[in-house]
Amino acid sequence: MVGRGLFITFEGTDGAGKTTQIQRLSRDLKNANYDVCLTREPGGTLISEQIRDMLLNPDHSEMAATTELLLYAASRAQHVSEVIKPALTEGKIVISSRFADATVVYQGYGRGLDLDRINYLNWMATDGVTPDVTFVLDLPVVIGLQRVQKSRGGLDRLEREKIEFHQRLRDGYRALAQQEPQRLKIIDAQATPDQVYAQIQAIIQPLLQK
Numbered sequence: 001m002v003g004r005g006l007f008i009t010f011e012g013t014d015g016a017g018k019t020t021q022i023q024r025l026s027r028d029l030k031n032a033n034y035d036v037c038l039t040r041e042p043g044g045t046l047i048s049e050q051i052r053d054m055l056l057n058p059d060h061s062e063m064a065a066t067t068e069l070l071l072y073a074a075s076r077a078q079h080v081s082e083v084i085k086p087a088l089t090e091g092k093i094v095i096s097s098r099f100a101d102a103t104v105v106y107q108g109y110g111r112g113l114d115l116d117r118i119n120y121l122n123w124m125a126t127d128g129v130t131p132d133v134t135f136v137l138d139l140p141v142v143i144g145l146q147r148v149q150k151s152r153g154g155l156d157r158l159e160r161e162k163i164e165f166h167q168r169l170r171d172g173y174r175a176l177a178q179q180e181p182q183r184l185k186i187i188d189a190q191a192t193p194d195q196v197y198a199q200i201q202a203i204i205q206p207l208l209q210k
């Protein structure tokens with residue numbers, strides 16, 4: 001933890017409900033007079049959002065896996081130094097949709113890049129900033145992909161990857177949660193939004209009272 005702030009991240013495969021839950025949580029925290037900084041990866045700063053556009057551009061299907069990894073790391077380094085660290089130092093609650101775990105899972109478990117290299121790049125990019133709690137919204141990948149298709153019509157470059165790729169991501173998140181159960185909390189994301197939110201609240205409330 002940096003300063004007096006609280007750093008909360010949300011992870012999970014596409015359509016798991018991250019945005020839905022983050023909006024509820026930030027609204028409730030703001031209503032309870034907490035100073036909330038809402039952000040996302042890749043993105044969160046002007047530079048990082050430009051890198052995000054490069055990463056998610058459907059025309060970039062020829063992007064090499066290592067290029068992708070380095071762009072994520074660059075985006076994260078800027079995000080940490082410009083947004084996350086300063087906000088935590090000011091005592092804010094920072095909520096990010098995706099963070100370093102996403103790179104371990106997507107580039108490591110998903111694309112098969114070397115986990116040691118990824119962890120090293122994350123170590124560089126995060127500058128020692130680790131989430132206090134990470135919610136892993138877990139559900140069968142097909143259900144998540146169906147939710148995304150219904151809500152948006154089209155799929156972006158990453159979402160178009162095959163179902164097996166997403167299955168590896170789900171397995172990756174579960175593996176991380178087993179390795180660090182005190183930080184990563186598996187949430188049943190197949191339930192209704194209210195039920196999902198109740199699981200999150202049960203974990204957040206004790207942290208707020210510290």
Ligand SMILES: Nc1ncnc2c1ncn2[C@@H]1O[C@H](COP(=O)(O)OP(=O)(O)OP(=O)(O)O)[C@@H](O)[C@H]1O
Pocket residue numbers: 012013014015016017018019020021147148150151189190191192193194196
């Ligand atoms: N618990 C739920 N049950 C059913 N539908 C849901 C649930 N949570 C979210 N949805 C719907 O599923 C779609 C995807 O949700 P959301 O955008 O919150 O997911 P996400 O994890 O942020 O997705 P992405 O990875 O694409 O950013 C939305 O249409 C949302 O309304």
Ligand SMILES: [Mg+2]
Pocket residue numbers: 018019020097
């Ligand atoms: Mg989202």
